[in-house]
């Protein structure tokens with residue numbers, strides 16, 4: 001996958017219309033675009049700017065202010081480790097460190113193949129199951145650092161290279 | 173669909189009740205976020221299928237509700253009318269449940285709650301200790317109705333407060349007076365009297381001849397709290413009705429709800445509830461046939477804690493970056509689109525309808541203090557808390573104001589799990605504080621908590637056991653706020669970085685003796701000089717832990733020791749030779765391969781290779797890993 005995602009003008013147009021071309025709803029438009037493209041492509045931002053008569057500077061102020069937005073493409077599978085207080089006191093930091101090690105990513109970053117991105121979020125709203133992680137849209141509670149590797153294996157794409165090493169190990 | 177009017181509301185409620193009562197049993201399956209993530213929806217689907225297959229659907233009705241409250245025991249199903257409580261349900265329990273309970277009439281004991289292993293099963297929800305001391309007002313419909321069906325809400329009494337006001341022709345002034353007399357204070361953190369806020373807004377609106385707005389704050393930025401989302405998910409019409417009543421009081425025609433996009437279920441249920449309310453004539457141009465005009469729009473927050481602050485929230489709803497502005501002009505006077513604006517928290521709005529229908533005196537009689545002269549005289553009503561952390565019965569609780577922390581933690585919460593000791597209770601989120609065990613008998617109300625150096629906050633209540641390091645907790649909150657500070661003003665932006673630096677060096681054992689004074693000085697400067705509440709109260713977690721847990725700071729600084737065994741740089745993991753049975757569970761997960769040992773023999777950790785990640789602690793099934 002490459003980071004060049006082609007912006008579908010029609011789709012962006014529909015999103016803008018859904019929010020009535022209303023400048024008070026640029027945040028919502030940008031959220032929808034972020035969801036479709038996993039970032040805010042410049043072309044889409046330009047479309048919002050002209051449809052809502054808002055200048056680009058203001059849109060980019062908004063885009064860089066809120067955590068939900070990213071100017072670089074995020075991973076296909078977002079991993080959100082809850083670092084809310086309830087999860088923190090139940091060992092969320094160890095879980096986060098484990099993901100960081102396993103994926104070789106710092107929180108906030110995305111893997112080069114754009115498969116995973118890793119983020120800390122503050123409370124996923126099911127604190128009773130702490131520590132909690134959201135992988136894509138799926139929430140998973142009662143996690144600990146020792147379970148992280150296994151969890152990731154379920155989502156990991158097997159690259160040919162990995163298969164090879166695996167086979168090689170098998171032949172030992 | 174029927175148009176609801178002042179005259180026919182009771183008839184619609186009665187009709188819905190009749191339909192409801194025609195079923196032999198109603199199965200209330202919790203579909204709150206907690207239960208959904210432990211699989212309640214697939215349980216519900218299998219349950220429904222089994223009922224259909226056995227042709228029992230005319231007798232048994234399955235309802236997916238919002239959070240029941242006892243999340244620790246989810247997925248949950250409560251069977252009405254008896255109120256039988258089933259817990260930890262899985263799809264595979266369905267055939268047994270249907271056969272035994274609903275065909276043979278013998279409730280299934282092993283799916284019921286027990287106070288402890290081996291104790292007898294407690295069949296009824298109301299007999300469970302967790303629920304016994306609770307009193308529900310804002311959560312009156314939790315786990316009791318289908319949040320996606322307005323008729324079910326009406327059956328449970330929704331819109332009766334509104335009906336009363338319209339039918340009796342209660343004037344705006346009288347409505348405000350009622351709210352004032354109830355003594356209700358804002359549930360979003362500050363505890364500002366709601367009646368006074370409404371009065372000020374109405375005055376500003378009349379004086380300037382500008383139509384006011386009512387706004388619901390559902391940003392819920394407090395990390396570790398889920399009260400507001402649960403209310404919206406369980407009972408969205410309570411919030412809508414509250415806002416309509418607020419609109420009547422201040423003369424607003426438009427209301428806005430601000431909810432974060434990270435709460436998809438709450439958003440989805442709210443959108444649906446608003447649509448239904450419009451169709452049924454409870455929002456729009458002619459509310460209940462009274463001629464009143466009012467509608468509600470929703471704005472989705474994009475993940476910024478500071479957007480919970482009133483001026484930042486208004487900016488965000490106008491499509492701008494959520495940066496606070498100086499508050500010498502309050503948002504009640506110049507708020508959304510510069511018009512007079514009432515901003516209240518979700519729980520505040522949800523508490524308004526019962527106050528209107530049951531009366532100010534009923535509400536004022538619950539809680540502590542005397543609010544008959546002024547709402548400032550006490551704390552009336554109830555408060556919702558999300559009780560989480562190191563406590564047995566985690567979940568959502570609603571208790572009368574004035575209850576003690578001890579009752580919440582031990583009677584409702586069931587104490588601390590794994591035989592550990594209570595260390596502190598954190599309330600008020602990042603602006604709040606930590607109270608030690610010695611303060612357990614404090615009454616939970618706005619003023620008492622404030623005096624003790626903590627605060628009520630929006631309702632996050634986090635219980636911490638003796639493995640929690642209070643310096644680390646303080647550092648945790650400061651790092652949260654450092655991320656969330658909007659950076660507009662210097663004391664907050666730079667102050668947080670400085671405080672964080674000091675705390676970090678203390679947790680690394682590099683603290684200096686003068687650091688504690690430095691923290692207090694920095695705190696004072698930030699309190700004085702910051703623009704908004706975030707910066708002003710940011711050091712509260714530091715100051716309260718310094719006040720109650722000073723010796724723990726000193727142990728880090730003077731002895732380079734973390735008494736709780738939490739600060740990475742100051743601890744060593746070892747394996748207890750007595751307890752280790754050589755199962756090898758820790759060997760593979762260790763990322764640096766620091767653990768060695770033969771199967772069935774004691775394992776050891778190579779201290780050179782160990783990076784203190786704690787994975788072995790999590791992996792060990794026999795508690796053999798020690799922290800020093």
Ligand SMILES: Cc1cc2nc3c(=O)[nH]c(=O)nc-3n(C[C@H](O)[C@H](O)[C@H](O)COP(=O)(O)O)c2cc1C
Nearest residue numbers: 358359360389392393480481482516517520705706
């Ligand atoms: C930094 C900051 C964050 C806040 N976050 C919230 C929040 O998430 N939810 C909320 O209801 N109030 C929050 N508040 C308080 C609101 O500004 C406001 O006082 C409240 O919504 C008023 O409603 P109430 O009177 O019903 O409590 C926050 C305040 C500050 C300073």
Ligand code: SF4
Nearest residue numbers: 659660661664704707
């Ligand atoms: S106190 Fe902090 S969050 Fe508030 S305006 Fe100043 S920098 Fe922004």
Ligand code: FES
Nearest residue numbers: 082084087124127
């Ligand atoms: S703190 Fe992690 S889910 Fe709430």
Ligand code: FES
Nearest residue numbers: 202204206207243
């Ligand atoms: S989510 Fe089911 S009880 Fe809270």
